[in-house]
Amino acid sequence: MDRIIEIKNLKKEYKMGKVTVPALNGVDIEIYEGEFLAIMGPSGSGKSTLMHIIGCLDTASSGIYFFNNEEVSKIKKRKLAVIRNEQVGFVFQTFNLLPHLNIQKNVELPLTYAGYSKKKRVALARKVLAEVGLSDRLKHKPSELSGGQRQRVAIARALVNSPSVILADEPTGNLDTASGSDILTIFSDLNYKGNTIIIVTHDPAVAKRANRVINIVDGLIQNGDIS
Amino acid sequence: MAISLKESIIVGLSDFWSRKIRSLVTIVGIVLGTMSIIVVLSLVKGINKKTLEWMMERGGLSKISVYRNWNYEKQADVKNYFTLKEINLIRSLVPEAKYFNPQIREWVNYSYGENTSRGSIYGVIPDFKKIEEWDVEAGRFISGFDIKQNSDVIAIGTKVKEELFGNKKAVGQFITAGKRRVQIIGVMQHRFMDNSGNIGNDNALAYLNRRTFVPLSTMIHKGTGEDRISSFTVKAKDAESAPELRQKLEAIILNLRFGEPVFTIESAQEEAEKMAENAKKFRIIFFLISAISLLVGGIVIMNIMLASIQERTREIGIRLTVGARRIDIFVQFLVQTILVTTIGGILGIVSGLSILDIVSKYLNIKLIAGFSMMIIAITVSAGIGFIFGISPAIKASKLDPVVALRHE
Numbered sequence: 001m002d003r004i005i006e007i008k009n010l011k012k013e014y015k016m017g018k019v020t021v022p023a024l025n026g027v028d029i030e031i032y033e034g035e036f037l038a039i040m041g042p043s044g045s046g047k048s049t050l051m052h053i054i055g056c057l058d059t060a061s062s063g064i065y066f067f068n069n070e071e072v073s074k075i076k077k078r079k080l081a082v083i084r085n086e087q088v089g090f091v092f093q094t095f096n097l098l099p100h101l102n103i104q105k106n107v108e109l110p111l112t113y114a115g116y117s118k119k120k121r122v123a124l125a126r127k128v129l130a131e132v133g134l135s136d137r138l139k140h141k142p143s144e145l146s147g148g149q150r151q152r153v154a155i156a157r158a159l160v161n162s163p164s165v166i167l168a169d170e171p172t173g174n175l176d177t178a179s180g181s182d183i184l185t186i187f188s189d190l191n192y193k194g195n196t197i198i199i200v201t202h203d204p205a206v207a208k209r210a211n212r213v214i215n216i217v218d219g220l221i222q223n224g225d226i227s
Numbered sequence: 228m229a230i231s232l233k234e235s236i237i238v239g240l241s242d243f244w245s246r247k248i249r250s251l252v253t254i255v256g257i258v259l260g261t262m263s264i265i266v267v268l269s270l271v272k273g274i275n276k277k278t279l280e281w282m283m284e285r286g287g288l289s290k291i292s293v294y295r296n297w298n299y300e301k302q303a304d305v306k307n308y309f310t311l312k313e314i315n316l317i318r319s320l321v322p323e324a325k326y327f328n329p330q331i332r333e334w335v336n337y338s339y340g341e342n343t344s345r346g347s348i349y350g351v352i353p354d355f356k357k358i359e360e361w362d363v364e365a366g367r368f369i370s371g372f373d374i375k376q377n378s379d380v381i382a383i384g385t386k387v388k389e390e391l392f393g394n395k396k397a398v399g400q401f402i403t404a405g406k407r408r409v410q411i412i413g414v415m416q417h418r419f420m421d422n423s424g425n426i427g428n429d430n431a432l433a434y435l436n437r438r439t440f441v442p443l444s445t446m447i448h449k450g451t452g453e454d455r456i457s458s459f460t461v462k463a464k465d466a467e468s469a470p471e472l473r474q475k476l477e478a479i480i481l482n483l484r485f486g487e488p489v490f491t492i493e494s495a496q497e498e499a500e501k502m503a504e505n506a507k508k509f510r511i512i513f514f515l516i517s518a519i520s521l522l523v524g525g526i527v528i529m530n531i532m533l534a535s536i537q538e539r540t541r542e543i544g545i546r547l548t549v550g551a552r553r554i555d556i557f558v559q560f561l562v563q564t565i566l567v568t569t570i571g572g573i574l575g576i577v578s579g580l581s582i583l584d585i586v587s588k589y590l591n592i593k594l595i596a597g598f599s600m601m602i603i604a605i606t607v608s609a610g611i612g613f614i615f616g617i618s619p620a621i622k623a624s625k626l627d628p629v630v631a632l633r634h635e
Contacts, residue, residue: 096632
C-alpha cells in the first residue's frame with residue numbers, strides 16, 4: 001500500500017489575543033492508501049484541527065506534513081486550493097451544502113472550480129448521485145431533503161472529483177441512528193471499492209466501522225493500533 | 228483550474244435571482260441614476276435638435292444677419308443705420324457673399340374693404356427669398372424690375388391674406404398698406420414649425436405669416452422717404468465659410484462706424500457652434516448630477532454587498548473547501564456586483580425610455596433618445612459596480628476557510 005499522508009511532529013497553535021493556545025502538540029501519523037481510519041477524541045482534543053490540516057484547509061504552525069509525497073508546508077496557498085479541489089473530498093457534520101443551489105449543482109461545484117465543461121460536470125454529478133441513491137432528486141434543493149439524504153449529497157460532492165482521500169468530520173453527528181448507519185455503510189462500501197477514508201468522531205460506534213482507530217487527547221496521539 | 232467568467236456570471240445571475248427582493252432594493256439607486264441620465268441626455272438632445280431645426284427654418288447655417296445692437300448706447304455722431312451708398316459699398320467689398328439683402332421694416336395697418344390686418348412690412352430686394360429660402364405659394368415675389376420702377380406691389384404672408392381675403396383669391400387685388408395703395412403680386416408660403424417647448428402659439432413661425440414685402444426702393448422713395456436701412460442679411464457660399472465672412476463684415480462695418488459696435492453681426496453657423504458648446508456643458512453638468520445619484524447607489528450597493536458577504540461567509544467557506552481559489556471568490560463577488568449594477572442600468576434605461584413620453588408632454592419638449600446615451604448609461608452603471616464591488620470582493624476573498632465554515 002502506498003503512503004498518502006505522513007505527518008511528523010506536527011504542531012498547531014492559535015493566538016487568542018496575547019495568549020497562545022496549543023491545539024496540536026506534536027502529532028505523528030502515517031496514513032496509507034485504501035485505509036478506513038477513525039480519529040477519535042473528546043471535543044477540544046484537536047481532532048478537527050488535525051482534519052483541517054490534513055485537508056489543507058489550514059496550515060500547521062510547525063512540523064512536517066507530506067501529502068502524496070509533497071511537502072504541504074512548502075506549497076503555496078493557491079496550490080492548496082488545487083489539492084482541496086482534486087485530492088480531498090470533505091464531508092461535514094452540518095452537510096455544508098449551498099442552500100440556493102439544487103443538489104446536482106451542489107455536487108457539480110468542485111468540478112466547476114476544476115474547470116470541467118458543463119456537459120462533463122452534469123454527467124459526473126449524476127453518476128455519483130446515482131451511486132448514493134439520489135438519482136430521482138437531482139433538481140431538489142437541500143432543504144427539500146432529509147438529513148440522511150443531505151449527507152449523501154455531501155458524500156457525492158466529496159466523491160465527484162475522484163479524490164485521493166475522503167475526510168469526514170462527525171458525518172453522523174446530525175443524523176438519527178438509522179440514517180447514521182446508512183451513511184456509515186456508504187463509507188464502508190466506498191472503502192471496499194478502494195477509497196481512502198478518514199472519519200473524525202467522538203462516537204465509538206462510528207469508530208468501530210473503521211479499520212484503524214487513532215485516539216487523540218489534548219493534541220497528542222495516544223495510540224495507533226490497526227484493528 | 229479556474230472558474231470561468233461565464234460561470235461567474237451564471238453564479239451571479241442565479242444568486243441575483245434567488246434573492247430577488249434584496250437584489251431589486253439594492254439596485255433602486257442605480258435604476259434611478261441611469262434613468263435620469265437617459266432622460267437628461269434625451270432632453271438636451273431634443274432641445275439641440277429643436278434649435279437647429281429653428282435655424283434651418285430661418286435660412287440655414289450659412290446665413291449672416293446684421294442688425295442694430297440694442298445694447299449699444301448711441302453716440303451722437305454715429306449712425307445706427309446704413310445709407311444705400313454704404314450698403315452698395317459693403318456689397319462690393321464682399322463679392323464672395325452669394326446673396327445680400329438690405330431691408331427696412333415698418334409696422335403698418337392693412338385694409339381691404341371692411342377687412343383690416345396689421346403686421347411688419349419689409350422693404351427688401353429679390354435676394355430675400357434666396358436667403359430665407361422662402362418663396363411664394365401664389366403669384367410671384369418682388370423682382371429686379373419692381374426695384375427699378377419703385378413699383379407699388381406687395382407680397383403678403385398667409386395670415387394677412389386670411390384676415391383680408393379669407394378664402395378668396397388675393398393676387399391682383401389692391402389693398403391699403405399704411406397710407407399707400409399697393410397691388411398684391413404674391414402670397415408667401417405658409418410657415419409652420421411645431422412649437423413644442425414654448426408657451427403660446429402652436430406654430431413657432433406664426434409671426435412670419437404676418438409679414439409683407441415691398442420693393443426696398445418703393446419703401447425708401449415712396450414710403451418712409453428716408454435713406455435709412457436698418458439691417459441686412461447675407462448668405463455665404465456655405466456654412467463653413469460663414470464665420471469667416473462674418474468676421475470680414477464685422478471689420479468692414481466697424482470701420483464704417485469708427486470702431487463703435489453699433490451693429491450686431493451674427494452667423495447662424497457660429498450660433499450653432501456656440502449652442503453645441505453650451506449643450507456640451509449642459510450635458511456634462513446634468514451628467515454629473517445624475518452621476519451623484521449613481522454614486523450614492525454605488526455606496527448603497529457596496530454596503531449591501533458587505534452585509535451579504537457577512538451573511539454568505541459560510542458559503543464562501545464551502546466554496547473554498549471544494550477548491551475555489553481566492554481569485555475565484557474575488558471574481559465571483561466582483562462580477563456579481565457589476566452584474567447587479569448593470570441589470571440596474573438596463574432597468575434604468577428601460578424605465579427612462581418609458582417615461583420619455585411623459586416628460587415630453589409635461590415639459591412640452593420632444594425628448595430624443597440615442598444609442599450612444601444607452602451605451603454611456605450601461606458603461607457608467609457597470610463602472611459603478613466595478614468600483615464599489617472591489618472592496619467587498621477583496622473582503623470575501625480574504626476569508627479564512629476554517630473560520631468561514633464555522634460561521635453561523
